[in-house]
Amino acid sequence: MNIKLLGTGSAEGWPGLFCTCRVCQESKILRGKNIRSRASAIIDGTLKIDLPPDTYYHVVTQQLDMSAVELLAFTHAHDDHLAPAEFQYASSYFVPEESTTPLRVVGCSTVIQKIRNGVDIEDLPFCLEQMDAWKNYHYGKWQITPIMANHDPTQVCFNLIISDGVKTLLYATDTGWYHGETWEFLSNFRLDGAVIEISRGPKEEGYSGHMSIPEVIRMREKLIGYGALSQSSPVVTTHHSHLGGLLHDEMEEILNPHNIQVGYDGMVFDL
Numbered sequence: 001m002n003i004k005l006l007g008t009g010s011a012e013g014w015p016g017l018f019c020t021c022r023v024c025q026e027s028k029i030l031r032g033k034n035i036r037s038r039a040s041a042i043i044d045g046t047l048k049i050d051l052p053p054d055t056y057y058h059v060v061t062q063q064l065d066m067s068a069v070e071l072l073a074f075t076h077a078h079d080d081h082l083a084p085a086e087f088q089y090a091s092s093y094f095v096p097e098e099s100t101t102p103l104r105v106v107g108c109s110t111v112i113q114k115i116r117n118g119v120d121i122e123d124l125p126f127c128l129e130q131m132d133a134w135k136n137y138h139y140g141k142w143q144i145t146p147i148m149a150n151h152d153p154t155q156v157c158f159n160l161i162i163s164d165g166v167k168t169l170l171y172a173t174d175t176g177w178y179h180g181e182t183w184e185f186l187s188n189f190r191l192d193g194a195v196i197e198i199s200r201g202p203k204e205e206g207y208s209g210h211m212s213i214p215e216v217i218r219m220r221e222k223l224i225g226y227g228a229l230s231q232s233s234p235v236v237t238t239h240h241s242h243l244g245g246l247l248h249d250e251m252e253e254i255l256n257p258h259n260i261q262v263g264y265d266g267m268v269f270d271l
Contacts, residue, residue, distance in 0.1 A: 001167040001271040002044050003195070003236075006058040008263045009036030010199050010210075010241035011080035013054070023242045033248040033264035037061075038080045039173055039239045041195065043162065046070045047142055049171055053083040062266055071139050073131075074107030075173060076149070076157035077114045082107075084118030091124055102127040104139055108146070108156040133158065134185060141165060145189075147182050149175035151209040161189060167271040170223075173197035173239040176208040177215055187226040191233060192271040194223070195263065198237040201244015202254070210239075213251070217258045234271070236263045 014036035015024035027034035038052035048069045058064040075081055089095075090103075105115070106129045115121060121128060131137055133156070137144045143165070146158040151174045159172040159182075170191050178186070196219060199210035211219070216237060223229035237260060240251070251262045261269075 001164050001169060001192070003169065003193075003269055003271070004042050004062070005195070005236070005238055005263045005265065005267045006040040006042060006062050006064060007037035007052060007054055008238045008240055008265050008267070009038055010239050010243075011038065011078065012241075013037055014240060014242045016242050019242060021242060021245070023245060023247055026247060027242070030247065033262075035265065036240055037265055039197075040081075041171065041238070042069070043169070044164070047162070048072050049160065050074055050081040051083055051086060052080050053086070055083065055086055069103060070101075071142060072103060072105045073144055073160060073162075074105075074111040074158075075160060075171070076108065076151065077110040077155060078152070078174070081174075082111060082114055084115045087115065087119045087121070087124055087126065090126070101125075104129060106131050106137065106139070106144070108132070108158055110155045131158070147185055148179070150177060150179055150182070151175050161186075161191075167192040169271060170194040170196075174199070174210060176210055177219075183222070183226075186223065186228055189228050191223065191229045193234040193236070193269075194220070194229065195236050195238050196220075197239035198251075199239050199241045199244070201241065201246050201251070203244060210241075213244075213254055216260060217255070220258065220260060231259070234261060234269055235259065236261045236267070236269065238263045 015027045037054040040050045042048045143163040145161040149157040149159045151157040162169045200212040
């Protein structure tokens, strides 16, 4: 399984659009791994996770080929993960040679409704399918099991367990520390790797719907304790926010000793 992190930033991107904090200012000078677009990933070039407003940027900078995507799976309906207006550019007005195979688009009820409210889906080459938490869904070679994230109590938010029949990945953004039922459900899985959000950086206080560095370290240890993850399985961070106050190298100094890799835009790794 080949995973590419297209974007690894939080909702406002990094540097933040209107922010003048130290890490935003230094990121503009250092660039490289310190420039982060809104979070998204693609697996084996055909399964895409989320469609953020930076998707066109990913096409230009990350060689993303949207015509090769066969399955588009959503975590939740927040604006930085779902930009429904972008769907219109798949219509015959913008794509003279339309694909004869509709793109399967899967997500929770909130996602499906936001897409239908944002664009006339009936005129587009997409097939919308709703997913519910805790159930296994098969889409070609892919098996996706949505689990409940602890992110926004006003809507359904998923993390995704994704398997190709050989390897299994946990894609965990956006979420805070899981509730008991999610931990119990995860204890029955054997994961080969995990991508975990880290929006709060070193700060444990504040909004509980995102993860901090100490929580990500504890999460890895707990998954290993359950037997759901091995000591050698890759754990990679995503959904970083400049509000955490740390540049890429500074996060590496903290996380690398715990066998956690700091993700960055364009990062590729295999399971």
